[in-house]
Amino acid sequence: MGFELKRRLVGGVLLGACVWLAGCAATSGGGALPAPVLQALDQAGLPADSLGLMAFALDDPRAALLHNERRSMQPASTMKLLTTVVALDQLGPNAxxxxxxxxxxxxxxxxxxxxxxxxxxxxxxxxxxxxxxxxxxxxxxxxxxxxxxxxxxxxxxxxxxxxxxxxxxxxxxxxxxxxxxxxxxxxxxxxxxxxxxxxxxxxxxxxxxxxxxxxxxxxxxxxxxxxxxxxxxxxxxxxxxxxxxxxxxxxxxxxxxxxxxxxxxxxxxxxxxxxxxxxxxxxxxxxxxxxxxxxxxxxxxxxxxxxxxxxxxxALAELAWGMNKRSDNPLTRMVYLRLGVDAGKPAGADRTADAAGRAVREWFQRQRIDATGLVLDNGSGLSRSERISPMQLAALLQTAHRGLHAPELLASLPIVGVDSPWTRRLKGSPAAGRARIKTGSLRNVAAVAGYVLDARDRTWVLVAFINDERASAGRPALDALIDWVARQGQ
Structure with missing residues (x-):
């Protein structure tokens, strides 16, 4: 493919030999990117530094495509994956x-x-x-x-x-x-x-x-x-x-x-x-x-x-469809608040949203995912303040894929080439029908996160954020990245 994945210690018990902590072996801050992705960024007039990503095959997570993967970035609606995963685990799919x-x-x-x-x-x-x-x-x-x-x-x-x-x-x-x-x-x-x-x-x-x-x-x-x-x-x-x-x-x-x-x-x-x-x-x-x-x-x-x-x-498993396929902000925000109620009724001046944030951080701690740099607001991504790194969201998706509620999560994700907003994107790519990807979009954010099957039917975790005032012009670069992952193993 003209590009060699970096084989490094980028994870913990989930990815190999150490946990998702700042003390792990150093990863790339701005390494080389696949040529189609670089070309699309260049055509959009976007610097490579505006992109943060992490992608790896679940059966070989040490060989990962990395770029600004530890940077805390705005995720837009891909943040809904965090709310969905934690809620399915904490509240249960039948809540x-x-x-x-x-x-x-x-x-x-x-x-x-x-x-x-x-x-x-x-x-x-x-x-x-x-x-x-x-x-x-x-x-x-x-x-x-x-x-x-x-x-x-x-x-x-x-x-x-x-x-x-x-x-x-x-x-x-x-x-x-x-x-x-x-x-x-x-x-x-x-x-x-x-x-x-x-x-x-x-x-x-x-x-x-x-x-x-x-x-x-x-x-x-x-x-x-x-x-x-x-x-x-x-x-x-x-x-x-x-x-x-x-x-x-x-x-x-x-x-x-x-x-x-x-x-x-x-x-x-x-x-x-x-x-x-x-x-x-x-x-x-x-x-x-x-x-x-x-x-x-x-x-x-x-x-x-x-x-x-x-x-x-x-049931929550049914609501997850609206949270991710329809990207319903009020619905996701309501489910996020239910995490705060489930964690114990807030007392005094404590806000339910703050209790929900604590519940998410406690979940991260139990899963041994470092929450450094994580900023929570309403759980939907419709926020100017929410932040998460590509590595953190990738770790969450990896954990979810191994968890009890992976089928419910997968069923809620938009199918590339089939569901909105993918009905006119990547139709001719090998990713069509074989990738389940949540998108995110704000004025200064374009993002994708989810799972992609490659040419050997291996499942990859893929997370990529573009943070830039011209982020919407970078969607072809994100499409090129999904297509690149889908072609691995040819």
Missing amino acids: RGHTDLLADAAPQGDTIEGPLYLRGGADADLDFAALWQLLGDLRERGVRRIAGGLVLDRSLFHPARMDQGLPPFDEAPEFQYNVVPDALQLNGNLLGFALSADGQAVSAQVRPAWAPVDLRSALSLNDKPCSEWEDGWLTPEAALQPDAGQGARMRIELRGSFPRNCSKLVALNLVDRSLLADAAVRALWAQLGGELLGATREGATPGTASLLATHRGR
Whole structure:
């Protein structure tokens, strides 16, 4: 192949004779790279020093391709692999979130005299249909009237509302990928907006129609293709309106431009999440023939409350598919926070995210992987602060491949040449259909991490990060690296 792998002591019990510690024999800081990778970097105008990578065959891990492998770098969404692996090991593949309905005392006849508690348990599947089913279970118990209002309990995580006071990650806080989760994640904190344009004007409606929204469209028309509708989009204006006799409502104005002769149903995070939960419970309960009196507030469920109905989300092994194939940020962040709850409920001013970080570091210690330079934030990679080295992530992937839950992890990874974002990349490469690779992308990051089968059907671990303001131009170099690994052993 015109390139010789470096045979060094780059690992520990996992890779040979010493652990993944700074005291191991020195590895390359910027060694030679395969010619196709260097050529692609040069064409992109990127320095070789912007790349950090580690690649090795699982059956011969001492012969590794190394370049800046110890450098702590931004991983973007490849960080989701860390959350997936640790969660499968710590929580178990059958772990499920749940949502509960409770009351202070058993119903009297068809009435709950006190409030109804809607308690969030990190249920990633609590959409409007699941809420309808949950409330339907309560109606089937004979309950019709709730006299004491509604209490929304998000207290599983601390703080209960992590979104409050948090600056937006970028200029598009209304889109799904930017939603900050909480323990009562109703419909992903999203509401549907149906946009439709002919040749004259743009119309907009809110879905479902019962949502407490006064919607105005100030969208003008443009001549872009419908597939590029986001190009003319501007962040809508949204404001919570005080109670005017019909309950609080959101006033939303859509801004920017929208393509002619185009229709889209867009899920947006624009409605106050407590207002949305209140409106959903009241509307669905009324549809079921129920009556809900009293106000809605946020609070904790008393320990003496009686459980009336429960909705259980999908198992973690199924959620992992969305975490990695869809690269779902809010879902991954929620699973990461569950690691903090599993490690013990945080006390005092301790944050659940901090407890989750400790759980990850303890897992690294048990696996004898050095965590020096590891920086954790929310576990999804949608962060300016998260850092991990190629060597650390490669060690994690090697550990996972030998672990009990390797099948669940592998099933969750995008297949090169088949799944998004690979449907148009590496189609003619021997890696197509034979590599399972998670990608990552931020303004200044392009990354890949996962497993590749080579020409002799050996499984390789591959991790590569590009950190540079022009990182997106370096994707062909990452593709060339995957292709190079897939051709080994020809």
